[in-house]
Structures are given as structure tokens and as C-alpha cells.
Amino acid sequence: MVCWVGLTGGIGSGKSQAAAEFVRLGVPVIDADAVSRSLTADSGAALPEIRKALGNQLFDAEGRLKRAALRDMVFRRPQAKQILENIMHPLILAEIRQRQSVVGQVYGVVDIPLLIERPVFFGLTERILVVDVSETTQVGRVYSRSGLETEEIKRIMASQARRRDRLLAADDVLSNEGTLAELAGKVRRLHHYYLALFSCFTGANP
Structure with missing residues (x-):
């Protein structure tokens, strides 16, 4: 253990x-912020749910997340922040646990x-x-x-x-x-x- x-x-x-x-x-050392960024990077696991829940306007023509637009939406709309957290937190938890499982120290x-x-x-x-x-x-x-x-x-x-x-x-x-x-x-x-x-x-x- x-x-x-x-x-x-x-x-x-x-x-x-x-x-x-x-x-x-x-x-x-597992960096939770780095995990979060990887989930929202190009082809990241969180992108389909973010698009579905918060809209296509957050993505450019190549399907990349427009981070500044997302930050602005979360700042202006508290409900959007809650939606984003509901998407991200389970994914972050699962990825960190997966990384923890392969550590042997x-x-x-x-x-x-x-x-x-x-x-x-x-x-x-x-x-x-x-x-x-x-x-x-x-x-x-x-x-x-x-x-x-x-x-x-x-x-x-x-x-x-x-x-x-x-x-x-x-x-x-x-x-x-x-x-x-x-x-x-x-x-x-x-x-x-x-x-x-x-x-x-x-x-x-x-």
C-alpha cells in the first residue's frame, strides 16, 4: 500500500x-492541475461532455477548447462553474487514482x-x-x-x-x-x- x-x-x-x-x-508527485489540463487538451476526455453541457461556442473550428471563453463563462455564470466542476471532478479523481495505482514507493x-x-x-x-x-x-x-x-x-x-x-x-x-x-x-x-x-x-x- x-x-x-x-x-x-x-x-x-x-x-x-x-x-x-x-x-x-x-x-x-501527481499534479492535479496538470491532470485537469490534460483532460481539456486537444482530444481530452472531458471535451465531449463540456461541449454537450456548455455549448459549441466554447470550441474553435478544429475542435479545440477556447479556454479564455470558458473562463469568462464560468466567471459570469456561477451555474456554469458548477456544471464544469460536475464534469471535471469525477474525471480528475479517476485519473489521479489510476496514476496512484501504478506507484510502488x-x-x-x-x-x-x-x-x-x-x-x-x-x-x-x-x-x-x-x-x-x-x-x-x-x-x-x-x-x-x-x-x-x-x-x-x-x-x-x-x-x-x-x-x-x-x-x-x-x-x-x-x-x-x-x-x-x-x-x-x-x-x-x-x-x-x-x-x-x-x-x-x-x-x-x-
Whole structure:
């Protein structure tokens, strides 16, 4: 049995960098966003249902999904967002479970940015790891990498789970207020902790 850690964190928390550090340590990481993109790529499994439920206007003459048009529709029509989630979530769950089934290591990581906001994904994991920073740090990091205005950044943050709710849901918290080297060290310590912890569950040698 492979045990799975759900990795999550708000925008600007450094979650993607933490995932990259796990990869560097040889830990299998499944990226839920990448799974979602693959399902809506050319000939993706989600396209027929999206076309059927939301309309031909979301597709170009070659049958490719017009992502900007889809984002605009979801933003303007909450019911369209619900329809899209009802299509995507079962497909994402099934694809992640399929990928999990072929992993043979002690543990792996599922990188799910909106894990706290989407409890339907809780069943994919044994533990939840939250990468945590202050809201001030979030704003500063997103501004420095994207140039978005502060109000826009705060609007995005407001659409995500509150920091308090993420921390309440966490089994483990990785504070990421420091340098990349410090983050790498913390991930390395978590890696050894998870190897020991999950080896006890599975009977495997760390």
C-alpha cells in the first residue's frame, strides 16, 4: 500500500516549489492541475461532455477548447462553474487514482491547490500538508512575479480558502517565510518523517 500526502497552499505560498523539492528527493508527485489540463487538451476526455453541457461556442473550428471563453463563462455564470466542476471532478479523481495505482514507493504526494476548497479530493490522501505563509508574504510574492495590482491579488486570495481554514484542516504545516534553501531543508526533514511514518503503516523498510 502506498500512502499519499495531499499538498496544498494559497497563492504565493510556495507550494509548487515545495512540490519540486519532493520530486528532487525522488518522491512521486501527481499534479492535479496538470491532470485537469490534460483532460481539456486537444482530444481530452472531458471535451465531449463540456461541449454537450456548455455549448459549441466554447470550441474553435478544429475542435479545440477556447479556454479564455470558458473562463469568462464560468466567471459570469456561477451555474456554469458548477456544471464544469460536475464534469471535471469525477474525471480528475479517476485519473489521479489510476496514476496512484501504478506507484510502488512508500509514499507519494498529490499536489492539489484547492484541496481545502474541494473536500471531494480528501479521499485521495492519508494526510494533508499545508504550505503556509502570511497574507502579506502572499501579496508580495505574487506581485513580484506577476505584477498584478494588490487589489486583484487580494481578490484571488478571497476566492480561496481562508488561511485559518487551511491550517485547521492540516495534519502537517510547512512554514515558508524563509529562503529556498530553508524550504528545501524543511521538505527534506518532512521526507524522512514521512518515510518513517508510512513505513510503519505499510510494513516497508524506509
